[in-house]
Amino acid sequence: MTDTKKKILLINGPNLNLLGTREPELYGTTTLAQVETALVERAARHNLELDYFQSNHEGHILDRIHQARTEGVTGIILNPAGLSHSSVAMRDALLGVAIPYIEIHITNRYQREKWRHQSHFSDKAEAVITGLGVFGYVASLDWWAWKLEGSSFEA
Numbered sequence: 561m562t563d564t565k566k567k568i569l570l571i572n573g574p575n576l577n578l579l580g581t582r583e584p585e586l587y588g589t590t591t592l593a594q595v596e597t598a599l600v601e602r603a604a605r606h607n608l609e610l611d612y613f614q615s616n617h618e619g620h621i622l623d624r625i626h627q628a629r630t631e632g633v634t635g636i637i638l639n640p641a642g643l644s645h646s647s648v649a650m651r652d653a654l655l656g657v658a659i660p661y662i663e664i665h666i667t668n669r670y671q672r673e674k675w676r677h678q679s680h681f682s683d684k685a686e687a688v689i690t691g692l693g694v695f696g697y698v699a700s701l702d703w704w705a706w707k708l709e710g711s712s713f714e715a
């Protein structure tokens with residue numbers, strides 16, 4: 561029996577491995593491992609498979625994005641981190657593999673330095689979440705589940 565579960569890939573950019581251990585006033589106290597574990601379990605409840613990847617190296621992230629296409633990834637949850645504001649190459653990789661993504665940021669970037677207001681990813685994202693803390697990751701997954709389950713609205 562072939563595995564028919566749709567796959568969502570969670571990608572976190574540079575320094576997010578520090579989540580929960582540094583700057584809790586900005587990023588909270590939940591660790592990246594806790595986020596990843598929680599999303600894997602939540603995805604399974606939606607009959608989805610969730611894989612996750614974090615790197616401090618742009619090229620490794622590009623390689624993981626390229627690999628996603630060969631794996632048949634349906635959608636991406638992307639926190640580009642600092643690369644949000646600088647990486648045309650990462651934008652090109654995402655557009656190149658043509659996998660839809662939701663962009664998520666833990667902090668409200670519009671309350672921070674002006675240079676954080678711009679992202680190389682937002683205009684091509686399905687949606688952008690910024691400022692919900694790590695709940696933004698939960699919201700991103702639930703959005704993918706809702707989208708893939710037919711986008712029906714039940715009040």
Ligand SMILES: O=C(O)[C@]1(O)C[C@H](CCCOc2ccccc2)[C@@H](O)[C@H](O)C1
Nearest residue numbers: 575578579582587641642665666667676
């Ligand atoms: O708010 C977000 O999620 C950001 O993507 C986080 C990036 C920073 C990622 C580093 O995250 C850390 C987490 C905990 C401790 C230190 C860094 C920042 O450069 C973006 O402007 C907004």
